[in-house]
């Protein structure tokens with residue numbers, strides 16, 4: 001499982017690098033993988049509109065797919081507070097999609113909001129795995145952010 005997780009997180013980091021940079025938001029990559037190890041959908045920050053989050057983008061592309069055995073990989077902790085779409089946090093969207101497992105590289109630093117994504121997901125019964133060996137890469141994509 002760990003090798004597969006590394007493979008998909010490397011892909012998520014590469015996707016994060018495609019994000020148009022913003023001084024007010026993170027650059028994040030996300031991939032949804034089904035139980036058979038096939039990619040269902042992928043996204044990155046601002047890939048389909050100026051405010052879309054990576055996880056949100058991937059989830060929108062996977063609408064209609066049964067994700068109840070899928071894993072969502074994200075380079076950053078899924079958000080739990082959101083300025084532009086307060087009713088559509090990535091944490092809430094992941095729970096609504098019934099995704100049972102989330103793998104992240106980096107906990108969200110408190111430069112914009114205090115993120116409680118991991119705590120909320122865990123409390124809801126989602127298995128959350130952190131791959132700290134990818135945190136430096138996930139952070140490096142965000143070297144443009146003031147305050148980081």
Ligand SMILES: [Zn+2]
Nearest residue numbers: 053079089090
């Ligand atoms: Zn988000």
